[in-house]
Amino acid sequence: MDVQSSLALIAPEIVLGLSGLALLLIAAWSRNSGRLVSILAAVALGAGTFLVAPALCSGAMGPDTLAFGGQFAADAFASFAKILIFLAAIGCLMVAPTFFDRDGAIRSEYPVLIVFAALGMAIMVSATDFMTLYLGLELNSLSAYVLASFMRSDDRSAEAGLKYFVLGALASGILLYGVSLVYGFTGTTAFSGVRAALAGEMSMGLLFGLIFVLAGLAFKIAAVPFHMWTPDVYEGAPTPVTTFFATAPKVAAIALTARVALDAFGTQADAWRQIVIFAALGSIVVGALGAIGQTNLKRLLAYSSINNVGFILIGLAAATAAGVSAMLVYLAIYVAMSLGSFVAVLMLRNAQGEQVEGVADIAGLSSSRPLLALCLAMMMFSLAGIPPLFGFWGKFVVFQAAVQADLVVLAAIGIAASVIGAFYYIKIVKVMYFDDPAEVVTGNAGWAHWLILAVTAVIVSPLGYLLTRVLGDFADRAAAALLFVA
Numbered sequence: 300m301d302v303q304s305s306l307a308l309i310a311p312e313i314v315l316g317l318s319g320l321a322l323l324l325i326a327a328w329s330r331n332s333g334r335l336v337s338i339l340a341a342v343a344l345g346a347g348t349f350l351v352a353p354a355l356c357s358g359a360m361g362p363d364t365l366a367f368g369g370q371f372a373a374d375a376f377a378s379f380a381k382i383l384i385f386l387a388a389i390g391c392l393m394v395a396p397t398f399f400d401r402d403g404a405i406r407s408e409y410p411v412l413i414v415f416a417a418l419g420m421a422i423m424v425s426a427t428d429f430m431t432l433y434l435g436l437e438l439n440s441l442s443a444y445v446l447a448s449f450m451r452s453d454d455r456s457a458e459a460g461l462k463y464f465v466l467g468a469l470a471s472g473i474l475l476y477g478v479s480l481v482y483g484f485t486g487t488t489a490f491s492g493v494r495a496a497l498a499g500e501m502s503m504g505l506l507f508g509l510i511f512v513l514a515g516l517a518f519k520i521a522a523v524p525f526h527m528w529t530p531d532v533y534e535g536a537p538t539p540v541t542t543f544f545a546t547a548p549k550v551a552a553i554a555l556t557a558r559v560a561l562d563a564f565g566t567q568a569d570a571w572r573q574i575v576i577f578a579a580l581g582s583i584v585v586g587a588l589g590a591i592g593q594t595n596l597k598r599l600l601a602y603s604s605i606n607n608v609g610f611i612l613i614g615l616a617a618a619t620a621a622g623v624s625a626m627l628v629y630l631a632i633y634v635a636m637s638l639g640s641f642v643a644v645l646m647l648r649n650a651q652g653e654q655v656e657g658v659a660d661i662a663g664l665s666s667s668r669p670l671l672a673l674c675l676a677m678m679m680f681s682l683a684g685i686p687p688l689f690g691f692w693g694k695f696v697v698f699q700a701a702v703q704a705d706l707v708v709l710a711a712i713g714i715a716a717s718v719i720g721a722f723y724y725i726k727i728v729k730v731m732y733f734d735d736p737a738e739v740v741t742g743n744a745g746w747a748h749w750l751i752l753a754v755t756a757v758i759v760s761p762l763g764y765l766l767t768r769v770l771g772d773f774a775d776r777a778a779a780a781l782l783f784v785a
Contacts, residue, residue: 305366308373311350311381312425315418318343319411326407333407334396340410341392344417348385354378358776369489370428379627379777380424380554383634387546388417390638393747394645395539398654409449413543416442420551427562429478429488432555436474436519439548440467446543447536459535466518466528474515480508481563490563497566509564513574516559519552522612523581526605530589533601538654541597542641545604546634553608553630557615557623561781568618575616576709580716582609587719596644596656599723600637603682606720607633613713614697617704623778625700628770629693632759636681636690639755643675646744646752655740658727663736671744672731674756681759683724684717689763 306313322336322343329335354364355378364374392410399406415438422435444467448460482488484505485496497505518525533541564571586606593599611633614626647655655661665672681690694717701710757763 305371308364308366309371311347312418312421314346314350315343315414315421318346319414319418322407322411322414326411329407333399333409336407337392337396337410340414341389343414344385344389344392347417347421348382351378351381351385355382355773355776358779360780364780365427369491370431371422371425372427373425375773375780376554376558376777377421377425377780379773380550381421383550383631384417384420384424384547387550387634387638388413388543390642390751391539391543391546393751394542394642394745397745397748398537398539398645406449409446409539412442412446412449416446416543417547420547423551424554424558426555426558427490429481429490429563432559433471433475433478436555437471439551440471443467443544443548446540447532449540450537453535453537455535456537457535459532462528462535463532470515470518470525473511473518477508477511477513477515480504480511484508490559493563494566497564501567501570506570509567509571510574512559513556513571516552516556517578520549520556520608521582521605522578522608523585523605524578526582526585529605530593530598530601533604534595534597534656538597538641538645538656541600542638542645545600545637545641549604549608549637550630550634553611553615553626557626558781560615561618561623565618565782572616572618575612576706579609579612579616579709580712582606582612583713583716584609584719587716587723590720590723593723594658596647596658596661596727599658599727600640600644603640603720603724604637607637607682610694610697610713610717613701613706613709616709617700617706619700619704620775620778620782621703622697622700623781624771624774625696627774627777628696631770631774632681632689632693632763635755635758635763636678639674639752639759640678640682642748642752642755643671643678646671646748647740648744649739650741658730660737660739661727662730662734663738664731664740666736667738668740671740671752674752676728676731677756677759679724679727683721685721687761687764689759689761689766692764692767 326336355375358375360374364372419435419438426432444464447463448457450456485493521529560571582605586602590599590602611626611629614622649655681688684691684694698710
């Protein structure tokens with residue numbers, strides 16, 4: 300494929316890259332341009348969504364989607380993930396100004412970093428070579444480290460950024476070491492070449508390489524036992540940044556893990572399936588048990604994200620087209636639930652306009668803010684997988700795929716463990732509706748918060764089931780593209 304065709308395939312990434320550079324110049328030369336840069340960044344991400352949509356609608360796959368000698372794939376699978384990433388990033392840009400205005404004004408660096416992080420994630424989900432993978436991963440990570448410590452006057456934010464940087468650097472080192480082992484034993488960094496080299500018997504050195512690669516990626520998706528950074532970073536980072544971390548990067552990391560496991564290591568599914576099953580069950584149990592004693596809403600939602608990653612990994616463990624499709628359906632629903640939950644937390648403000656994060660502070664919220672309490676309760680019930688809310692459908696399709704792949708025991712354990720997670724979700728609802736009013740949440744929220752909360756509430760409501768056919772079709776096309784072998 301010539302350079303012109305390759306450039307056409309990476310048009311969304313070119314738009315984001317040029318937009319990021321242009322916004323950086325605007326931020327450098329114009330004071331108090333935070334809101335303008337945020338609007339332009341959202342427009343750039345919207346343009347990226349528009350450019351990647353045709354590949355998903357047409358179910359693009361095969362050699363025609365490969366760019367730059369097979370290092371980049373603009374297929375339907377990548378398009379599905381990019382749409383979720385870009386839409387989540389737009390939502391995080393919309394809710395940020397109100398939060399940062401209490402410190403004077405939103406700094407224009409925030410939307411610029413979001414754009415560059417989204418660019419890195421777009422490269423990640425399209426990577427078909429370990430070198431491309433690492434390029435996108437580091438572009439996203441470097442932006443994320445700065446975002447985590449964005450509140451320079453807040454010690455918690457600085458601590459979150461430092462912890463994320465140190466542990467992220469460790470995870471990158473582990474990943475690179477695994478890539479070096481894979482390259483040493485296969486002689487290539489291309490996923491297709493690694494897959495061909497693994498067609499026979501796997502050597503011990505290559506097995507270690509596979510383990511190190513999956514360990515490095517497990518940190519990025521916050522799967523057990525590499526989850527330890529999540530509660531501290533989620534609590535310490537500014538809430539709009541935490542909202543971003545819980546949505547867009549999670550999509551990118553899970554999609555990347557699926558591509559590496561099923562594309563590069565697809566012929567050795569039995570070798571990595573045990574690792575994924577362990578991470579899935581560990582994440583479900585640790586996420587559920589860890590959230591029970593939390594008194595901070597952001598830390599509780601951090602453990603909730605660990606818990607949900609476990610359910611998503613059950614779909615990956617199936618290593619089938621149905622498993623990948625179920626994983627993507629769950630991922631799309633999870634983005635809506637997580638975005639709605641964190642936006643609801645953003646709307647919890649006291650009379651001085653300061654952020655309220657304590658579970659005790661929302662006691663009796665139903666009497667003072669009934670609509671906000673209702674929306675937050677819907678998010679909690681949906682995250683718990685309680686029908687008829689849409690979160691139930693995500694768990695259902697994942698467990699169904701596991702049963703179809705003869706992983707009945709895994710599905711049964713997952714279903715049983717999900718009952719533990721329901722406890723702390725229902726506890727939040729109980730505090731809001733049955734405890735004596737704390738009368739702490741008295742501040743008002745902006746229109747952007749209400750808009751996003753309303754949209755996500757409609758999605759997780761029973762009306763969300765109207766999307767099952769369309770969402771399932773798109774997920775099936777994305778799964779077919781990922782599992783396509785040239």
